[in-house]
Amino acid sequence: MNEMLEITIWQLVTAYIFIVILLAIVRWRKIPREKEIIIATLRMTIQLVLVGYVLMFIFENEKMIYSIIVIIIMETFAVYNIYKRTKQTLSSELKKIIAISMVSGTLFAFLYFDFIVVQFSPWYDPRYFIPIAGMLIGNSMTGITLGVSSLVEGFSSRKKEVEAALMLGAPPNKASQGIVNHAFDSAILPTINSMVGMGIVFLPGMMTGVILSGAGPMDAIKYQIAIMLGITGSVSLSVILFLYFGYKTFFNKHAQLKL
């Protein structure tokens, strides 16, 4: 097996030329984005360097507790990020359901992946545990964010329709079926699209990583297929849980729409 090529610090610095080009373009076109680009570049750099040190420490001290702490931090960050990225105001009930479905959906999919599909050994091996948990959690986070926006938006824009259905004797689940299905659809669409484009439009990060680290393409592809299925499972499971319990928060005990 060939080892991965080392990049020196100076080679890395030359890569920042892409940002310089981008800055030149936005300045030339007078697009007011310079500050954001600089901040984003700095954040990306600093965050990755810090994570690098943290991972180095964790990989050297392979301990169950560290893997568990990392997954707790990732879940917390993901839930918090969903709240932040949703533009509409969320009820505390809905927030609770977001957190519960996010955590239980991803954990269930992840543990299945860990213990049945790949069988990490030990099960908390941080080299597998952390990046794979990160992928499942990250994708579920995006899925639930899309689902939340679509659900909240649906209930406000299609309020009259839901009320008309209730007036005809529809139970809340039937009255909101269209909204819920649409939310599910928009939540899982990116995942489905990425399966379609997989390998042709892009080589995903996981595979790139495995190939770069010197494994053969077929091994990398097996991993990639497994991870893609895992991601799909994790996204659908967490989104379904969210929608199944989430729509109920829009109704009160008299089966009326809350305003």
Next chain:
Amino acid sequence: MFSIKQLVFKDIITVNKLEIKSGKIYCLFGESGSGKSTLLKMFNSMLTPDQGIIAYKDQSITDVDPVQLRREVVMLGQDPVVFDGTVRDNLLIGLQFADKADVEDQVLIDLLKDLHLKKDLDKEADKLSGGEQQRLAVGRVLLMNAEVYLMDEPTSALDEETETAVMDLFTKKIRDAGKTAIMVTHSKEVAEKYSDEIIYMNDIVTNEGALS
């Protein structure tokens, strides 16, 4: 059929007492903003009063399962709603919402004719005009075979001739089946011509604080 006592809803309406008898057609009459729509929604638990009691068949409405109640006390809202799909889908959707069996196309065709709505069942419903959509919404409710019909300005978007046709059809159906209806209307003529009893909002709604 219904009996209201000392009902208060926010600062919008206060109704001391109101009786609705089975097998009659009532008109709720009053100026815009007097709370007709608000009151109508109390009869099928689309709104719940803050104080007071509404009884349906001698049972407090809050003790009845709201979904079951709405299958007996069906309502047409003030703004006609059209769902995705064809005219047929839109007529049948109420039956599907209420877990009732679909009806034959011929029933739908006859109903459309009675409503003066000469449209193909396969036409996309969102292509209909406002008045046509309103008749579609009325048709959807008439298929429901309910005990009580709550109709909030069912003919507001219709010209006089179509209004007469729709009201004739609707009141005939209700009388033939011996059902009850409470409808809101702006028009005094409609109220006088079609109802057994006119409920004037001015008479039943007491001023704020009058109850206490």
